[in-house]
Amino acid sequence: MENGMPNVTSEFNLSLEQFHEIAQVVERMTGINLPERKHALVYSRLARRVRALGMKSFADYTAFVNGTEGKDELFKMAEALTTNVTKFFREDHHFEHFKTHLMPRLISKAKAGEKVRIWSAGCSSGQEPYSIALCILASLPDARSYDIKILATDINTQVLATGRRGVYALEDLASIPANLRNSWTEASGNQFEFDEAAKRLISFKQLNLIEPWPMKGLFNAIFCRNVMIYFSPELQSTLWERFASKLDDEGMIYIGHSERVIGPATGKLNIEGPTAYRKKLRAVA
Ligand SMILES: C[S@@+](CC[C@H](N)C(=O)[O-])C[C@H]1O[C@@H](n2cnc3c(N)ncnc32)[C@H](O)[C@@H]1O
Known part of the structure; x- marks a missing residue:
C-alpha cells in the first residue's frame, strides 16, 4: 500500500467511489467516521470478508451488502471496521x-x-x-x-x-x-x-x-x-x-x-x- 491506496499488486481493487459508499453506510450504522486516509485499513479489513465469501471483487461485495440477501453481511462489515484495541488497566x-x-x-x-x-x-x-x-x-x-x-x-x-x-x-x-x-x-x-x-x-x-x-x-x-x-x-x-x-x-x-x-x-x-x-x-x- 502507498499513501493509503492499494498498489497494483493488491488482490482486489477498492475504488474511491466504493470506499466512500462503504464509509457512508458504516457511519450511518455505527457513527464511525472513515476519512480517505483510512482507505488501507478498510481495504485490509474487508478484503478478508470478500475472500471469505468467495467473491472476486469489491464491486460484487458492495452489490451484495446493498441487496436483500446481504443484511447479515452488512452487520459483519460494520463489525470488521470497529477497532477493538484494549488492555487491562489501560490509562491506570x-x-x-x-x-x-x-x-x-x-x-x-x-x-x-x-x-x-x-x-x-x-x-x-x-x-x-x-x-x-x-x-x-x-x-x-x-x-x-x-x-x-x-x-x-x-x-x-x-x-x-x-x-x-x-x-x-x-x-x-x-x-x-x-x-x-x-x-x-x-x-x-x-x-x-x-x-x-x-x-x-x-x-x-x-x-x-x-x-x-x-x-x-x-x-x-x-x-x-x-x-x-x-x-x-x-x-x-x-x-x-x-x-x-x-x-x-x-x-x-x-x-x-x-x-x-x-x-x-x-x-x-x-x-x-x-x-x-x-x-x-x-x-x-
Ligand atoms: C478502541 S476500543 C476501546 C476499548 C476500551 N474502552 C479501552 O479504552 O480500552 C473501541 C470500542 O468501541 C466500540 N464501538 C465503536 N462504535 C460503537 C458504537 N456505535 N456503539 C458501541 N460501541 C462502539 C468498538 O467496537 C470497540 O470495541
Whole structure:
C-alpha cells in the first residue's frame, strides 16, 4: 500500500467511489467516521470478508451488502471496521482515581442498601470492565453480597463473547497488579480465567451508542474511553450530553487520553484531573 491506496499488486481493487459508499453506510450504522486516509485499513479489513465469501471483487461485495440477501453481511462489515484495541488497566490513573475518590462513597451507598451502577461503554473484549471489577473487589471483596453491577456494552458481538467468557491469554496477565491477579484469576496452560466473583459483577450487553439507550437508571461512573475518537465532532457533542444526563449527582465520567468533552455537556461537568469529569450537583430550586 502507498499513501493509503492499494498498489497494483493488491488482490482486489477498492475504488474511491466504493470506499466512500462503504464509509457512508458504516457511519450511518455505527457513527464511525472513515476519512480517505483510512482507505488501507478498510481495504485490509474487508478484503478478508470478500475472500471469505468467495467473491472476486469489491464491486460484487458492495452489490451484495446493498441487496436483500446481504443484511447479515452488512452487520459483519460494520463489525470488521470497529477497532477493538484494549488492555487491562489501560490509562491506570483512572482506576487509581476511581479507587481513591469514588469507591469510599460507593461502598457507603452499597452498605446502606443502595444500588451502585458503573457503565463501561465501548468495552471491547472486556479488559476495561474486568479492571473496574478488580478495583471494586480490592476495596470490597464481598462485593457480590451488595447491589453492585457493571454494565459492559459494545456494538461488536464477537468482542462481547470474549468478555463473557472471561478467559484471556496468559501474557496479558502481567498488566494486572500482582495482588489482584493472585486473588481473582486462575492460570491454566497459556490462558487465565477470572474468578466468578469478578465475572458476576459484569453484564455484557450489545448496545449501539448512536441508537436509543434502554437503561432507565443513572450511573455512578461511566468509562467511555477511546470510543469517541472514531466519531465526528457533532456526534461526540450529542453523545457527551447523553452521557452527562445518565450520570448520578457527582458521578464520574472517564474518557480516553486523546479525547475531550465538547458541546453542551461541558456546562454539566467539572474537570477533575486529566480526562476525568465529575457531574455537577443539580441546582436546588
Ligand atoms: C478502541 S476500543 C476501546 C476499548 C476500551 N474502552 C479501552 O479504552 O480500552 C473501541 C470500542 O468501541 C466500540 N464501538 C465503536 N462504535 C460503537 C458504537 N456505535 N456503539 C458501541 N460501541 C462502539 C468498538 O467496537 C470497540 O470495541
